[in-house]
Amino acid sequence: MSEAVTDRTINGIPFIDFGDFGDGSSPAALAIGRKFFAACKDTGFAYLINTGIPQATVDEMFQWSRRFFALSKADKMSAPRPQEGWWHRGYSGVGKEQIDQDSQPASGPAKPAAAALPKTTPDYKESFDLGSSAPGARLPNIFPPPHVLPGFEDACLAFFDAGRALQGTVLTALALGFENAAMPRDFFVPFHTEAANQVRLLHYPPAPLSSFLSGERGRVAAHTDFGTGTLLFQDPADTRGGLEVETRADEWVCAPPVKGAVLFNIGDLLMRWSNDVLRSTSHRVTGVFAPKDGDGAAADPDEIVEGRFSIPYFLGPDAHAVIECIEGCHDPADPSSKKYAPITASAYIDMRMTANYT
Ligand SMILES: O=C(O)CCC(=O)C(=O)O
Numbered sequence: 449m450s451e452a453v454t455d456r457t458i459n460g461i462p463f464i465d466f467g468d469f470g471d472g473s474s475p476a477a478l479a480i481g482r483k484f485f486a487a488c489k490d491t492g493f494a495y496l497i498n499t500g501i502p503q504a505t506v507d508e509m510f511q512w513s514r515r516f517f518a519l520s521k522a523d524k525m526s527a528p529r530p531q532e533g534w535w536h537r538g539y540s541g542v543g544k545e546q547i548d549q550d551s552q553p554a555s556g557p558a559k560p561a562a563a564a565l566p567k568t569t570p571d572y573k574e575s576f577d578l579g580s581s582a583p584g585a586r587l588p589n590i591f592p593p594p595h596v597l598p599g600f601e602d603a604c605l606a607f608f609d610a611g612r613a614l615q616g617t618v619l620t621a622l623a624l625g626f627e628n629a630a631m632p633r634d635f636f637v638p639f640h641t642e643a644a645n646q647v648r649l650l651h652y653p654p655a656p657l658s659s660f661l662s663g664e665r666g667r668v669a670a671h672t673d674f675g676t677g678t679l680l681f682q683d684p685a686d687t688r689g690g691l692e693v694e695t696r697a698d699e700w701v702c703a704p705p706v707k708g709a710v711l712f713n714i715g716d717l718l719m720r721w722s723n724d725v726l727r728s729t730s731h732r733v734t735g736v737f738a739p740k741d742g743d744g745a746a747a748d749p750d751e752i753v754e755g756r757f758s759i760p761y762f763l764g765p766d767a768h769a770v771i772e773c774i775e776g777c778h779d780p781a782d783p784s785s786k787k788y789a790p791i792t793a794s795a796y797i798d799m800r801m802t803a804n805y806t
């Protein structure tokens with residue numbers, strides 16, 4: 449039996465099997481779309497399996513990520529992220545980005561106060577961002593010169609393309625899931641022609657547990673993602689995990705790495721687009737609650753919390769796409785049932801991005 453019709457979950461996060469999805473035209477694809485849509489509505493997170501991205505591709509990308517972050521500071525700084533907050537390409541050193549949900553304009557109803565780290569806790573992480581290399585791409589990529597890490601650029605761009613292919617599947621499944629007969633299954637495609645996506649290699653260096661407990665260091669404070677959605681690749685070699693997701697009951701649960709699975713979550717822009725029918729879900733990486741083999745919180749403050757690698761792949765609409773309440777997500781007889789004014793994707797994302805960088 450296909451996973452699409454089984455009830456496998458981890459901490460309430462459902463698994464969706466895309467093995468039978470094909471081009472989205474079959475009854476099996478419709479069933480997958482419906483289940484995926486329900487997950488995006490109810491949980492905001494889903495583990496995707498049989499996505500078409502081989503595990504070997506993901507493993508290799510993590511190896512490249514390890515090699516990149518193992519370079520000297522000077523070599524990493526040969527591809528520096530520019531000062532402009534919106535130009536999210538290249539290397540950002542530890543402390544460059546500070547995610548602070550409270551400083552950001554809300555896209556939906558007020559979220560319950562998350563039991564987050566203190567606002568002043570710096571994110572103890574470094575990152576490398578890249579996007580489309582197509583001629584005319586809105587944000588030029590910034591890679592180290594080839595001699596610094598031969599093969600890195602090609603590997604990154606191949607991974608970008610692999611995620612782009614999965615984006616097509618995910619967006620088709622979402623469209624199928626909307627119970628709106630007027631919505632074609634390629635509804636989202638014309639809004640995502642420019643591949644305005646962002647791959648982020650993330651490295652959270654090891655640090656003493658005590659520094660996380662005291663608030664001296666954090667990893668990523670509670671936040672929601674900005675765009676259409678995020679494919680989160682977690683390191684299958686990471687036995688501790690560390691990502692936590694806030695449930696609808698305001699509890700934090702772990703979303704551990706699962707070999708062969710890609711974690712997907714809804715972004716704020718899609719929440720806004722769907723008039724809050726789909727829900728972006730708060731998540732965080734603290735370094736504090738990183739259970740080993742599910743045995744609960746680590747206890748010894750002198751313990752060194754291992755480093756963590758992850759690769760969020762942010763899916764975003766084209767810069768000039770106008771994001772306006774999707775038909776079927778409001779009452780056509782009542783214009784005031786549309787909660788948000790139309791906005792271009794670039795205006796929205798830039799506003800959110802700029803708020804995150806110091
Ligand atoms: O490292 C992780 O697992 C999550 C990172 C994340 O949520 C983000 O960068 O938006």
Ligand SMILES: [Fe+2]
Nearest residue numbers: 671672673731
């Ligand atoms: Fe995130």
